[in-house]
Each structure stands twice: as structure tokens, then as C-alpha cells.
Amino acid sequence: MSDALIRLDDVHVRFANQAVLEGAQLQVHRGEIVTLIGPNGAGKTTLVRAVLGLLKPDSGKVWRKPRLRVGYMPQKLHVDPTLPLSVLRFLRLVPGVDRPRVLAALQEVGAEHVIDSPLQSVSGGEMQRVLLARALLREPELLVLDEPVQGVDVAGQAELYRLIGRLRERYGCGVLMVSHDLHLVMSATDQVVCLNRHVCCSGHPEQVSTDPAFIELFGQDARSLAVYHHQHDHSHDLHGSVVSGKAHVHGPNCKH
């Protein structure tokens, strides 16, 4: 397709002789939201790092649109407490950005009130918004978000996903998101890629949630996905069976 932003084909990555990705493939097009889901250790972050060019796969092809502008929102930002840096200065580390543009970007993500606060003093949810503003200041064609709702409460999570959807509409950029949780993501995405070292299944959310590979990977949780939100408390081995010794703990809305 002509409007592809990135295309990964048959990507293999090994760390310390352990396969992390085995023949993963992925495409993101303009204006499309693609969500990577999968259990812990499925290689989601590794795949994102390959997309960003932070890591060279052992084999396979990574194609990026020439001169692709990427806005990246990292999982976490740890700034040494001795570095006196305001949110404004942090965002002005992007070349050619002045205060009005910073303010506009912060308003876009609803965090304009922290503009003059020290970076280390903003809360988890505000930090995610500030990081999103930094990605937007790059005027990205592709937004890459590694667990964008980490450390944000449930109401805030839904709002952040809505915000990401609005930004896609507004800028027409492609979005690649990582999530290790299924809830909320399904309604916020065009394409779900279910990863467990390789791509188990992918497609539109409704399609994927009935895919046998998806149900195998996520087990019970998959079936009533849209009805209630849930937390994972177990993991899977390569074949999709549950390996955690801990039994499933039923949540308040858990009906099985």
C-alpha cells in the first residue's frame, strides 16, 4: 500500500540466546491506530524499539517511509532530581519550539497548567500528557506510544485513549500503541496486533476478539472482553497455556 509509514517483515531478535521475536511482521498506515497487545515478555517493547530504529533486528526487514517524522512517547521518564528543568524547558528541547507552541501543545493534551512546574513535580497522569505533548511538537507522521496509560487511573485512561483518537483525526498521523491490558484498548483502535514473539493474529478488534488464536492467548478474558474490564494475573507459555502458579483472582465485575 502506498500510504504505509512503516513495514516490518519477518523480524527476528534474540537477547542472550533467547528468542524475543520470531518472525514478527507489522504495518502502520497513515491515519490508522494500531495497538500491540500481548502478555508480559511477548516482545512488544522490542518490536517498538525495532520500529524506532533503537535496535537492529538479527534478521528481517524494517522499512520506514523516507524522512519519516516520528513522535515517540516513552514508557517512563526519569530525570535526575538535581536537574532543574521546568516542563516548558523540557518541551523546548525539541529544536525550534517557542513558548506559544509549547502552550498550544500542552492545551491540546489538557496539561497547560503545569507549563512552569518543575518536571519532577508533575503527577503520573500529567507526565503522560506532557510526554504526549513532546511527541506532538515534532509534528509527527507516526506517533509511537509505549504503554501510554501507565500509572493513570481508569477514568484517566479512557480519557487518554479518547485524546489519542482525537489527535489522530486532527493530524492524520498513524499511531502505534503498546498495551498489555485488553480493556478500553479494543474500542480505541482500528487494528489489533496480538503478539507473542510472533504475530498470533491481527485485524479489526471485533474480528480479533473471536479469533481462536486470540482466545487461546488470552483465555477466559477474551470472551467477555467488551463487557467488563479486567486485569491479567497470569501469563502464558509459547503455546498459550497458563504458566503462572498463582490462580486467577476474581475481580468485582468478574462473572466467570
Add this chain to the structure above:
Amino acid sequence: MPDFLLNALLAGLALALVAGPLGSFVVWRRMAYFGDTLSHSALLGVALGLLLEVNLTLAVITCCVLLAVLLVTLQQRQPLASDTLLGILAHSSLSLGLVSLSFMQEVRIDLMAYLFGDLLAVSPTDLVWIIGGSAVVLLALIPLWRPLLAVTVHEELAKVEGLPVAAIRLTLMLLIAVVIAVAMKIVGVLLITSLLIIPAAAAQRHARTPEQMALGASLIGLLAVCMGLALSWYEDTPAGPSIVISAAALFLLSFAWRRRA
């Protein structure tokens, strides 16, 4: 003012000026022990310089850079933690330097001067090297300032945004190596890191921007040099250590002021 005192003052002030901004990066990036390791290897540089009969300042810079490269290589190749590696490299390179120097019986060197500095013996040639080296580092820091800050805040974000992160990191190491070579004459290899980190740490409590901290560190450094030299002049104390305790006193004093909200 006698010439030797004027030389000492100018040399100390030049170093304090550049140590402010560079030392701030050492503090922000938690490179204090790294700086210490490089400065310990400076003595090995002196020994090699004497052996090969090349300019000692260049020999020290080369030795520091090689050690930095060796360190980065080792960090990637084996599982020992960075501080363990730094400890191994710091003390083995210092010892190697001391042992090498002991083999050169024909060369008479004042070991104490290299270990703790001999500021009052700075010659006009030394002064040219010190001021020249400091000026080069300061000028290099101007265009590097924003990229260095970006890399310090988040390396991967900086890389995705197109900055040449590896080259920037290497340049920072090179600048630290130059400052170490220049500072060796002033405070000696064992005390160099203190001039980088103590003024920056003292300025940290009262700074609201990175630039305020860098500038504040330079000012505190300048003051420490003046105080140290005065102490040395009137009380006949060793100049290098006098500067370091002056800086430490200013650091303690920085707690006396209430921190700005």
C-alpha cells in the same frame, strides 16, 4: 602581586569557569565516579608521555579517552556493574601509572605535584595550555548545550528525535578528558573531580534552570579558587587542597540559605 601568584590565580579561575557547566553535567548524569576514574588514569598518561617523550597534556587526554572507550566496551561485553568496573579501572590505572613512573629512575618527577597539584608552580607555558584548554571546552559546550541536555533527559527520546547520541556522549567524555588534563596541574589527579562536582552540587539547591546551575557553579568555583589561594598564601597550606576545602565550605554554606520554592 608576584608573578607566580598571578599565574596561579588565572589558571585557577580559567578552570573554575569551565568546571561549572561541565561539572553540572557530571552531576546530572551521575558521572562523578566516572570522572574520578578518568582522572586516576591521568597519571598513567603522564608516565606514558614521559616514556614516549610527547607533550604531557596530549598524553593525558589520549590516555583518558582510551580508558573511557575501554570502559564503554567492557560495559557492553560482560555482566559486572559499572561501579565495579570503574573501581577496577581507576585503581589499576593509577597503580600502573605509579609503577611505570618508578621504572623511570632517570626522570626526576615530583609525584606529589601530580597527585595533589602544584598550582603555585604553574609556568607561563602551563598557563597558556590551561587557558587554551578551558576556552576550547567552553566554546565546544555552547553548540552542544541543548543536545547534551536532551540526551541527559532521555537518551532514547533524543535518538528517535534524530540526535547523534553516541557522538554526543563521546564528545562529553572528550571534554571531561581535556578538563582533567588541564586541571591536573592545579589540583592533581586525586582531587580533580571535586572541582567538577562540589561547585555544581552547591549551586544545585538554588538554581531553577540548567543555565542558572551551570553559571552558579562557575561563580562558586571562582570564589573557591580565590579563597583557596588566599588561604595558601597567608597560612602556607597546599594550594590544591585549600581550593577543595574552600569549595566544600561553600557547599555547606549553600544549606544555610532557604531553598527557593
